[in-house]
Each structure stands twice: as structure tokens, then as C-alpha cells.
Amino acid sequence: MRTLSQECLRGIALLLMSQTVVSMVILNSTYLEAMLEKYMEDDGEWWASRPRGKRAITESDMQLILDLHNKLRGQVYPQASNMEYMVWDTELERTAEAWAETCLWEHGPESLLPHIGQNLGAHWGRYRPPTFHVQAWYDEVRDYSYPYPQECNPYCPFRCSGPVCTHYTQLVWATSSRIGCAINLCYNMNVWGQIWPKAIYLVCNYSPKGNWWGHSPYKHGKPCSACPPSYGGGCRDNLCYKETGTGARPSPNEREESNYVEPEVPRTQGPWPRAYSPTASPSENLDRNDVTSTQQMSQLVTCDTKLRDKCKGTTCNRYECPAGCLYSTGKVIGSAYYEMQSSICRAALHYGVIDNEGGWLDVTRLGRKEYFIKSNKHGVQSLGKYQSANAFTVSKVTVKAITCETTVAQLCPFQKPVRHCPRLYCPRNCMQENPHLARVIGTQIYSDKSSICRAAVHAGVIQNDSGGYIDVMPVDRRRQYFASYQNGIFSERLQNPPGGKAFRAFAVV
Secondary structure (H helix, E strand, C coil), rough: CCCCHHHHHHHHHHHHHHHHHCCCCCCCCHHCCCCCCHHHCCCCCCHHHHHCCCCCCCCCHHHHHHHHHHHHHHCCCCCCCCCCCCEHHHHHHHHHHHHHHCCCCCCCCCCCCCEEEEEEEEEEECCCHHHHHHHHHHHHHHHHHHCCHHCCCCCCCCCCCCCCCCCHHHHHCCCCCCCEEEEEEEEEEECCCCCEEEEEEEEEEEEEECCCCCCCCCEEEECCCCCCCCHCCCCCCCEEECCCCCCCCCCCCCCCCCCCCCCCCHHCCCCCCHHHCCCCHHHHHHHHCCCCCCCCEEEECCCCCCCCCCCCCHHEEEECCCCHHHCCCCCEECCEECCCCCCHHHHHHHHCCCCCCCEEEEEEEEEEEEECCCCEECCECCCCCCCCCEEEEEECCEECCCCCCCCCCHHHHCCCCCCCCCCECCCCCCHCCCCCCCEEEECCEEEEECHHHHHHHHHHHEEEECCCEEEEECCCCCCCEEEECCCCEEEECCCCCCCCCCEEECCCC
């Protein structure tokens, strides 16, 4: 088996990176500074001077990248019979860190490339989560044709109608079961001759290496029907999975197994690859009502902001805390549940919901408690109070990737007390879904039987061609929902529905 030559790799590298970067919004924003503090040392120095032992990526970003990889690997079309569950590898993370610190917009180092796969992404300006790049790599599927036997050798896996697909093929290479990534801030990074003043550089390394000539990324067939023996027959979300919960580490001879592809089946039997919708005619554009909403459910607060200082109601349940609150003077009253005069962010630090890098949290109001107990947790000393007062609890904001068909009724049904919905990640091109399977009922406020992602496109919270993160808030029942045509989607009208549960979608900017 042979891999691409180093010359070919260098020639393709620029193309590999083009899909990820061209789509990026280049805006200068003071908000970027706040987001970049997440990757800054407490003394204000950037990663280039961080002490030994500092992680090259936060725990939350690591988990998001890993989870999205496994989600996307499990949904390939045509289906894969030998797709392996991916696990995090700290050694690959260290090699990715070393390359990210060079701030070179090219693949490397040359000595390592014959042994690993590598995907790169970079942006500057408006904040983008690392998963933005992962999704962009996968979205190259739109230009990819799965190589059936008659067309596979020697051109596989390069069956591209566009300039590059090898981000995608590495991401879904069945035997690449380990990943390690790093993120670095690069000052004045040269990206194709343009100087980006503060570029966020993502490097992901994969092992065993993918993109071998003459072989397809995976075998086509019933999910988990051709897993290596080391997995013991385990299967999870269409992926070969070792039931110990840690994934699998195939033996070397199993890693070199080629991915034989079965005879072609009609492409119309499944949803992938999705094509872009055709360009609308001038008359269609005249009837189109384009709506954009940047209203956010999550509120940006300071380290000293008290909960009683913020607004009341269901829109005041999600907050974004800055970095450095561990050293703030904001007081915290109570343990497990906190008095309303407590600092929101420092209470979250005390409970362990966020760390000193900041982040998001959800708040639940509890009503009156008779007393509050002091304690020292996670570097924060709370105070005691032995008289009744209103209280609240804090919880972590979970993140979940969903499909175009997922509804609020399925994900976070209306409950008393109100249940927090996760922060959601919608795929791109949900507009193309069958409207009978992914209904949109209502305008601005939607029935909980609606497709969350298509409703978010309809509301202008996300764009159809990019997808992205949204927040969802269940709201009280509605007697009627109004129909409209917005952003290329017709919503339905509904009167007096049983239950009448509803939701709103908010932007994550």
C-alpha cells in the first residue's frame, strides 16, 4: 500500500485548506478579544509562552470536536460497515500543538506526514467554534462521489467534482480511530499572501493515517457488519465500538486492512450527498421575505454581576461569563443553592460548572430557602446566611448536534419546572428536507412539533447554507400559530393544537 508523495501532498495542501477559509467572515471585533481570553494565560501572555503542562485545547472544545467527528462518521452515505468509533489521543494532541505553534499555513512537519493524517482550519474576526471547521471539512461531501469498484483504482479516494475532498475523506476514513487537535492564536499569520493579525489556527492529527491511494474511505454495507474482531461485535451509533466505553485500538495488521467497496446501489435511496438548492429566479426573489434575527438568549455578564441585578423571566436563564472570575471580589452566598445577591459567575465557579476560562451556564430559580451554608470549593470561598431568601442553582450548558428533523418535543419536552434545552448544533441545508418530515409550524413562536433547525432558518437565526449553533427556549402554550414565508421556507398555520406547547429559537453570535 502506498500513500501520496510528499510533493503531491504539498501541491494539494493549499487546495485542502481553501474550502475552510474562503467561507470565513473577516471582521474585526472587540468581541473577538473576549473570546480569545479563553486561550490566554492568567498573566495575559498567549500560548507561545505558556508553561509546560498547559493543555493545547480546552476540555470542552476537545469533547465537542470528538463528538462531532463521531456523529458525522456515523451518518455517512452510503452507509459504512466498518466505520470505527474515534477516541482522543494525547500524543496526537501534542504533535498537533507543536505544529500549531509554528503558525505556518501548510501541512507538517514533513517527518510526521507519512505516518499521520492532518486537517487544518483557520479564521480571524468573528468568533467561530472549532466545530465550525470540522463541519466545513465534512461538508466537502457535496463534491464527493463514493468510489464503487469499477471506478476506485487507482483514483480513489479522489472522486471530487470540486477542488478538494480530502478533508472529508480523512474525517470519515474508517480505520482512523484516534484524533488529537490543538488550537493556537497566531499573530500576523500569512494565509495565501494575506496577513491575518490574530488568526485562530486549528490543527487536527489522525491515526492510523487515511487517504491511501487505491482504497475508499470505508466499506459500504450494513453498519457494524464488518468491524475488526478487536471490537468484539460492539456497535454504537453505526460505529464499531468497544463496550468498555473507551473505543477500540485495533491491532496493526487490522489497521492496514483495505476498504473493499460493494457494488453500486441507486443514489436515490439515501439523503447524502445533499446538493445545493438551485439559484432562485428573479420572480422568486421578489416574493422572498428575508429575515435575520441576532437576538440572543444567552446574556453576557461580568464577574461581579449578581443574579438579582439581571432581568427576570425565562429569557434570563442562560449566561456567558468572561475569563478570570476566580480572582474577582464578587461574593457568593451558599453551597449547591445560592442566594440571589451572589455573583452569577463566581457561583458557577464554586459549583464547578465553569472554570477560570469562563463559559456558559444555566440558572434555575428556586424560590425561598431558609438558610445558606458556606463552603470552599474550586478555589472560591462562599459565605453562610441563616435567614430566608430567594435562591438559585447553576448547571452546565450541554451542547448537542441534531438532525434537520429533530423537534423540541423529542429533545426537551415542556416540563414543570422548566427544563433547560441544550445548546444545539444544526447541520447545513435543512431547507432541502422533506417538509412533511420536517414541518415548521408558526412564525417567531413555533409549535414544539416543528423541526428545530428548519424553524431556526425560517426565523433567520441561522442560514441554510451554513447551519450553526442555536439556543432554544420552551414557552407557554399557544392557541394558534401563524403561517408565513420567510428565508425560503413556508411555515404552517395551526389553531387550538392539543397541548399547544411552543418554543423560540435564538442566535448564538
